[in-house]
């Protein structure tokens with residue numbers, strides 16, 4: 405019995421230490437701090453951001469990411485890059501004016517039925533009329549970007565829409581604010597409701613999907629599995 409209590413405490417402590425900082429309903433601070441490079445080079449500043457950075461990330465979630473997540477029925481929106489600490493930014497040669505350095509931007513990807521559907525969230529951000537600073541269609545093709553960059557700065561709600569592409573190996577941006585045509589129409593509230601029917605079973609399927617995808621990686625190389633990330637995803641989507 406005592407042994408069981410100790411195990412439970414260890415699990416609770418693990419969860420509290422790793423996942424306690426909830427920014428909004430569906431987003432946790434940890435998601436914005438992940439970085440393989442920072443881990444590799446032991447950049448501690450990446451994992452201990454100052455309070456003003458955390459506040460900015462919270463505002464990004466409250467104003468952009470959480471309303472977006474609500475609009476896709478809480479389906480997983482993955483943060484592929486969030487905050488970039490000074491050490492990390494100089495290592496990767498990033499621009500010092502990047503909003504990632506201030507916790508004001510995130511690169512996101514969206515999965516629906518285990519398929520990457522980034523253009524859906526790109527289009528929904530526009531139609532929800534969210535107060536973004538910049539929204540970037542990052543590379544990809546006509547069907548969908550490789551990822552979506554979105555920023556929020558309460559003092560600079562520019563609502564600028566850009567398309568990133570490569571030319572002679574260099575990244576360039578086209579301003580498409582006035583020319584971009586949305587492809588995926590945001591469902592009305594009523595349609596949203598009918599989709600909501602069996603949420604519990606949907607979430608269960610999602611967790612199974614996540615486990616399966618990790619199992620596939622597992623069969624190639626067991627070292628590649630990030631168990632923290634796996635545990636996190638299960639907690640998030642259970």
Ligand SMILES: [Zn+2]
Pocket residue numbers: 485504509510511553554
């Ligand atoms: Zn970005």
